[in-house]
Amino acid sequence: MSHQKSHQALWQLLTKNGRQIWAYKPDSNPIEEHLSNAHNFSEQELASFAKDFLFDREKNPSASDAIFRAQMQANNPRLEAQQKPSSKNPEEQKLIDSIINGIEYFSQLQSDEGHWAGDYGGPLFLLPGLLIASYLSDTPFPKPHQTMMQVYLFNHQHTDGGWGMHIEGEPTMFGTVMQYVSLRILGVDKEDARLSKARTWIKENGGATGIPSWGKFYLSLLNLYDWDGFNSLLPEMWLLPTWLPFHPSRYWCHSRMVYLPMAYCYAERIQAPENELILALREEIYCEDFASINWKKQRNTVCEKDIYTVQSPILKWTNLINNGYEQIKSQWLRKKTTAYLLSYINAEDAQTEYLDIGPVSKAINSVCIWHAYGKKSESFKKHVTRWYDYLWVAEDGMKMSGYNGSQLWDTAFTMRAMLESDLGLLFPKTLEKGEQFIDAMQIQAEHETHHEFFRHPMIGSWPFSTAEQGWPVADCTSEGLSATLALQKTGIFKQNINDERLKQAVDIILSYQNKDGGWPTYELQRAPKWLEKLNPSEIFADIMADYSWTECSAACSIALLDFQERFPNYKKAEIKQALSSGLNYIIKKQKQDGSWYGGWAVCFTYATWFSIEALMQGQAYIDSNEHKQCIQKASDFLLNKQMTDGGWGETYESCAKMTYTQADSSQVVNTAWAVLGLQAANSDNKQAIQQGVNLLLNRQLDNGDWAQENISGVFNYNCMITYSSYRNIFPIWALNRFYKNSITSEK
Numbered sequence: 001m002s003h004q005k006s007h008q009a010l011w012q013l014l015t016k017n018g019r020q021i022w023a024y025k026p027d028s029n030p031i032e033e034h035l036s037n038a039h040n041f042s043e044q045e046l047a048s049f050a051k052d053f054l055f056d057r058e059k060n061p062s063a064s065d066a067i068f069r070a071q072m073q074a075n076n077p078r079l080e081a082q083q084k085p086s087s088k089n090p091e092e093q094k095l096i097d098s099i100i101n102g103i104e105y106f107s108q109l110q111s112d113e114g115h116w117a118g119d120y121g122g123p124l125f126l127l128p129g130l131l132i133a134s135y136l137s138d139t140p141f142p143k144p145h146q147t148m149m150q151v152y153l154f155n156h157q158h159t160d161g162g163w164g165m166h167i168e169g170e171p172t173m174f175g176t177v178m179q180y181v182s183l184r185i186l187g188v189d190k191e192d193a194r195l196s197k198a199r200t201w202i203k204e205n206g207g208a209t210g211i212p213s214w215g216k217f218y219l220s221l222l223n224l225y226d227w228d229g230f231n232s233l234l235p236e237m238w239l240l241p242t243w244l245p246f247h248p249s250r251y252w253c254h255s256r257m258v259y260l261p262m263a264y265c266y267a268e269r270i271q272a273p274e275n276e277l278i279l280a281l282r283e284e285i286y287c288e289d290f291a292s293i294n295w296k297k298q299r300n301t302v303c304e305k306d307i308y309t310v311q312s313p314i315l316k317w318t319n320l321i322n323n324g325y326e327q328i329k330s331q332w333l334r335k336k337t338t339a340y341l342l343s344y345i346n347a348e349d350a351q352t353e354y355l356d357i358g359p360v361s362k363a364i365n366s367v368c369i370w371h372a373y374g375k376k377s378e379s380f381k382k383h384v385t386r387w388y389d390y391l392w393v394a395e396d397g398m399k400m401s402g403y404n405g406s407q408l409w410d411t412a413f414t415m416r417a418m419l420e421s422d423l424g425l426l427f428p429k430t431l432e433k434g435e436q437f438i439d440a441m442q443i444q445a446e447h448e449t450h451h452e453f454f455r456h457p458m459i460g461s462w463p464f465s466t467a468e469q470g471w472p473v474a475d476c477t478s479e480g481l482s483a484t485l486a487l488q489k490t491g492i493f494k495q496n497i498n499d500e501r502l503k504q505a506v507d508i509i510l511s512y513q514n515k516d517g518g519w520p521t522y523e524l525q526r527a528p529k530w531l532e533k534l535n536p537s538e539i540f541a542d543i544m545a546d547y548s549w550t551e552c553s554a555a556c557s558i559a560l561l562d563f564q565e566r567f568p569n570y571k572k573a574e575i576k577q578a579l580s581s582g583l584n585y586i587i588k589k590q591k592q593d594g595s596w597y598g599g600w601a602v603c604f605t606y607a608t609w610f611s612i613e614a615l616m617q618g619q620a621y622i623d624s625n626e627h628k629q630c631i632q633k634a635s636d637f638l639l640n641k642q643m644t645d646g647g648w649g650e651t652y653e654s655c656a657k658m659t660y661t662q663a664d665s666s667q668v669v670n671t672a673w674a675v676l677g678l679q680a681a682n683s684d685n686k687q688a689i690q691q692g693v694n695l696l697l698n699r700q701l702d703n704g705d706w707a708q709e710n711i712s713g714v715f716n717y718n719c720m721i722t723y724s725s726y727r728n729i730f731p732i733w734a735l736n737r738f739y740k741n742s743i744t745s746e747k
């Protein structure tokens, strides 16, 4: 691409069955070959990265995924619509052109195997974990990667010298110390002006003793903090009977899979040897002399800029007891415990082909496996190969993704957005490839150790990323199913997924419903809500159990409704019951102002759209008066939030504060959700819808894309995550619905 800076083109994304690897100057395509290739690079190329990947976070901290997109545009021909419908009405023609332009552009980004890849960065505490694993195990990344990581870290430094926990957030101790240490591991000199500034930030805010517990953990691994200053994780807890309400097998799977390898590292007191860098760092990140620090007193010290969840009195007591036990622990039991933890870590590695459930456990599991079996062991080597599955290159540098990708999720949504009206049918190739990908990603087997290690049944489910990663998700199963049903309804290609597999997916969705009627993320809620009082993370909320979520409940209800339309007699009574309690759960969650809080994207507009969608489609299951009122309130909420330019816009602060927080300018993604929601609700305020649609039309770029605006995703209330395809998927979907409605009303 001519407008691409030359050294950006040295990085290429290779994909295979949804696997995504960024390769530096790949000379051959297969991923395997690339991973074993030695890198040849010139110092000049490395030096040019800092220049060619110069990024201004002050303009917008969210990168637009320019490298990937330019590459796909350069390598793939633009897939044109089979024909362009023409309309006598110029307004309608404009709409048609925009939708087609939007799909043509987005189709060009589809991989050969049918999925949409994209930037899934955002959190800033992930890459440091991976760098620590590589540092401890003395397995450095290739130089080009290291340079690109440096570029990324510096690109996201705030002008005051600090870093946030995520790219949009204000600086925190966790963010700043972790990036600082990462840059030093990457070889940046202490005298670098940017690092001096960071040190000033750290010291002015009390020094690294105030880093939250996850940071204390990472620093302890590096021997930059004393394990004595870290509250005991009571590793033996894993050996307690599983019926206990606080047994870790009952934790939300992400917490479970993070605290598992953490417990191993803690039990083994894994620690880097002292060397020049470590000794220097000890002087750089603390306000006091390292040797003089009273570590036990630091266990609960947390910088006030970091605190999100305040430690409860019960947690403090529990810590006191656990720390006490640590003094008198039985060595025999400790050995038995670490053996168990290791067997669990091995099982998770094997079940996920060494991808592991997510980016945090991916790094910490690598550390455990290196510690247990050594650098030369087969299992450690397998871990290292999979480090690359988590790295992503954009115009802001190389980052660690929040997952091994969002492959299935984005592909399923895209199918549904395209098929909202007949215009999608003008792209049979795109649809067919999408169908093939969704087909390939349905999970069809269980590992023999699943049951032993507390996994939910998964045959027939879909994951968020790839089948290889293999963790089933309730609402991803639903999106996979809804997309498949929509694709099959077109009748235009071979139906790869047979009825039995569709029924298996429904069985999984049914198996996921919580007692309160709602749907969780990966597993049923296994622990009581009071366990949250023991949440030790300080920086996240609601991480201890897998609670029901509005959007997950909406997606699952919608999938059941879609399925029922096609198979009215399959498990009729059971599905009816599930829908009635599921939809009533959603009604119960509506807030006074008519909105719903969204736990996984920003924020109220997201969950309100999802809820309206489910409630309208499932109208028959709800008392009609209640339904009417609920939808009326929801529409009023959306209408109240429309901005003067016709759009809607929320900032990430909606998520943490849990109150609607309007952005300075409207956002296409929020606008698309609101426009989808108002249309689904059959709002009679046609003008409001038209204004929203106009905004989407006017913001579209000539090539069919939309500009990247604010970050769209979130987890655990307090950390944001990038969904780079949302800026295409949701405007296309909203416009496509508007088109469908306008032609039906003409008829």
Ligand code: LAN
Binding pocket: 254, 255, 258, 358, 359, 360, 402, 403, 409, 464, 473, 475, 476, 521, 540, 551, 552, 600, 714, 715, 716, 721
């Ligand atoms: C995700 C990504 C997808 C997301 C949806 C499917 C969108 C949602 O509806 C349900 C929850 C889920 C599956 C989800 C849960 C939390 C994840 C896995 C993530 C946001 C991606 C990364 C995040 C994970 C917890 C990040 C690692 C951080 C820790 C605190 C362990």
